[in-house]
Amino acid sequence: MVKSLITTDDISIESILYKAANIEHYGSSPSLSGKILTNLFYEPSTRTSSSFAAAMLRLGGQVISINDVNYSSVSKGENLEDTIRTMSSYSDAIVLRSKESGHAAKAAAVSDVPVINAGDGNGEHPTQTLLDLYTIWKHFGRIDDLRITFVGDIENGRTIHSLDKATPNCVKNYRDTFSTDDWPESDVYYLTRVQRERGSIGTYQLTAEHVRAMPDQSIILHPFPRNEELPTWFDTDPRAKYFEQMKNGLFVRMAILESVIKL
Amino acid sequence: MVKSLITTDDISIESILYKAANIEHYGSSPSLSGKILTNLFYEPSTRTSSSFAAAMLRLGGQVISINDVNYSSVSKGENLEDTIRTMSSYSDAIVLRSKESGHAAKAAAVSDVPVINAGDGNGEHPTQTLLDLYTIWKHFGRIDDLRITFVGDIENGRTIHSLDKATPNCVKNYRDTFSTDDWPESDVYYLTRVQRERGSIGTYQLTAEHVRAMPDQSIILHPFPRNEELPTWFDTDPRAKYFEQMKNGLFVRMAILESVIKL
Amino acid sequence: MVKSLITTDDISIESILYKAANIEHYGSSPSLSGKILTNLFYEPSTRTSSSFAAAMLRLGGQVISINDVNYSSVSKGENLEDTIRTMSSYSDAIVLRSKESGHAAKAAAVSDVPVINAGDGNGEHPTQTLLDLYTIWKHFGRIDDLRITFVGDIENGRTIHSLDKATPNCVKNYRDTFSTDDWPESDVYYLTRVQRERGSIGTYQLTAEHVRAMPDQSIILHPFPRNEELPTWFDTDPRAKYFEQMKNGLFVRMAILESVIKL
DSSP: OOOOBSSGGGSOHHHHHHHHHHHHHHOOOOTTTTOEEEEEESSOOHHHHHHHHHHHHHTTOEEEEEOOGGGSTTTTTOOHHHHHHHHHHHOSEEEEEESSTTHHHHHHHHOSSOEEEEEETTSOOHHHHHHHHHHHHHHHSOSSSOEEEEESOTTTOHHHHHHHHTOTTSEEEEESSOOGGGOOOOSEEEEOOOOGGGTOOOOOOOOHHHHHTSOTTOEEEOOSOOOTTSOGGGGGSTTBOHHHHHHHHHHHHHHHHHHHSOO | OOOOBSSGGGSOHHHHHHHHHHHHHHOOOOTTTTOEEEEEESSOOHHHHHHHHHHHHHTTOEEEEEOOGGGSTTTTTOOHHHHHHHHHHHOSEEEEEESSTTHHHHHHHHOSSOEEEEEETTSOOHHHHHHHHHHHHHHHSOSSSOEEEEESOTTTOHHHHHHHHTOTTSEEEEESSOOGGGOOOOSEEEEOOOOGGGTOOOOOOOOHHHHHTSOTTOEEEOOSOOOTTSOGGGGGSTTBOHHHHHHHHHHHHHHHHHHHSOO | OOOOBSSGGGSOHHHHHHHHHHHHHHOOOOTTTTOEEEEEESSOOHHHHHHHHHHHHHTTOEEEEEOOGGGSTTTTTOOHHHHHHHHHHHOSEEEEEESSTTHHHHHHHHOSSOEEEEEETTSOOHHHHHHHHHHHHHHHSOSSSOEEEEESOTTTOHHHHHHHHHOTTSEEEEESSOOGGGOOOOSEEEEOOOOGGGTOOOOOOOOHHHHHTSOTTOEEEOOSOOOTTSOGGGGGSTTBOHHHHHHHHHHHHHHHHHHHSOO
16 A cells, blocks of 8 residues: 555654654665655746755655646646656655645545655645644654644745644644734744745735744744745744755655655 | 667567567566666646556566656756756666657667657557557457548557557548548547547547447457546447556566566 | 955965866866865856856766845845855855845855855956966966967956956957057957846957968967857867866866865
């Protein structure tokens, strides 16, 4: 039975966290030598694509990158299932970024090899969630009993949906704009940019006043890229954990690839 | 003397069939370790490009992919010969998809390394033909004395031209539209899509009536991508061999790369 | 301290020339096995990108290619520094082609890994200069006390600026159009194309008369791609060194990668 990763329910979060920590602290071996990963992106996301590519290469594997299927001949009116069948004939796993919620599950249903959901429209983005959780876990030693404030594009934020779902034992707040009067005390502030390409409007920005109201042990996370909401002057604050979060993406995706690809 | 593959006449078909069968049944060794293949595509064909990339990687080699030369600086008004000279300085073989018939031969004439024709305009597509022949050979045990019906875009179908030429000892029929009254008894039905991007018009579709008229031992092949001409309800019929044909592409291209690249 | 290559002042030219000669004559070992190079190109340059990719692969390393950042999600309004931080989290060196002079230095300032300038707007292009110098050095045995005539787009020619600066002990002439009356006796004729994409106008072409006036021991170099300024009938003249110059690019870039990437 092929083991795909469509939502965080498909995998043991705890085992990924431990595996990632192990890779971060003790390094990796070329365990996926001889294996090929296909990056199949129906919308471009160089950041996510590059992160998976680096993870696969660090494990000794190889990568075929298809970074904008719409402009490629894979499409030529072809249905998703045929494209997946094709790429699953050539490779040992497929990382899929698709434009519509549910497409990752549809792909997994016809694939001979594991499909890893790298974001399906307004659906989920489980590998981002796992790296968010890893960053929280490293800082607080737990992923339960924390206060999390989600700030930004609540409705269209795929990364917000996924992290929200994966932290059922946390207390959550949601802010789609924020005044300094309405800035809850929290352990984690999870900022996202306004997804203009998904039709969102609105604007907000972290200010010195917000920062003063943040507890000392709290952290700010952001899935990046960022726009004006997260000004660069905050980067040197010890509570800015988004660069570390970015680096964690590599360890977590290595752990995921090792768990999912059949040795 | 550099050994390019411009038409199927440039290679021993029999030796490729045996080599591919050997790879399929006994696996491969990293015989092309340290070698670099350039995929140089003047029109996008992610399917063909990915298939060659996977074949090269499976043999331990590496790949540089240039998937749309028109938008890349390689072009900047540069002639084909200079581009080929450049890439042949950097790599050990070039897979070339070009827009005009004859360009593959032109490229081979100035290249220091083997050129593999991956389709030149309305010209030929020999590696597709070799994988078609491999699929036929595996099923019937021979590639001679068979009845082949070509269905679809006879005029613009590069894959039809190449396979037709490579099967001189078979009986051929050609249908560019098909009514159920006019559906010949055949061993191989080779369907292709209407190449709208090459200016073709017309439409046709396989129906239950056609299928009832097909002999039990016959097979349907299709070079993919498919459109409406080949409905998905036929996929589970044992005579549907196009997914196997797709998989065979990998073995055949591995055999070709091993034959052409100087060890 | 990370060692970036932004201008030729950042590296010992002599040590690169010797290292490249060593690689050309004795071959290379997979010294960069396990290392990852990111090709980050804000304007497409398949030639330069492929040359670095080939150099990295020949040394046993791996490559992540981002060939048009503008159309990729890395940008999405993101500043250069964040993109560099991201890619420096994933890889061991970054080759950067940028559109504005000074961007390479800006990138190096925030990167955890070496940045190699592969051309920054009208600024510099040090790796091209090093391969030009290597070609001159191989032919004349020195890079000093030579007469160099630069022909073409003097104002916008990044490769001209960089080579000019790196040869302080040579006698230089500059011609942006050339009549046969005004064709200086020289050791090196360095031709470039008119950079129409940078707003340059003008046209010129090497003629039989120019060629007759060239000393027997002189050479013509050209960074390619070429247009009409360098007609193909000259290609077989023994003074045409531009194809060799192209091949030298691989050895020189291998030498640079080996010098810059931390083992």
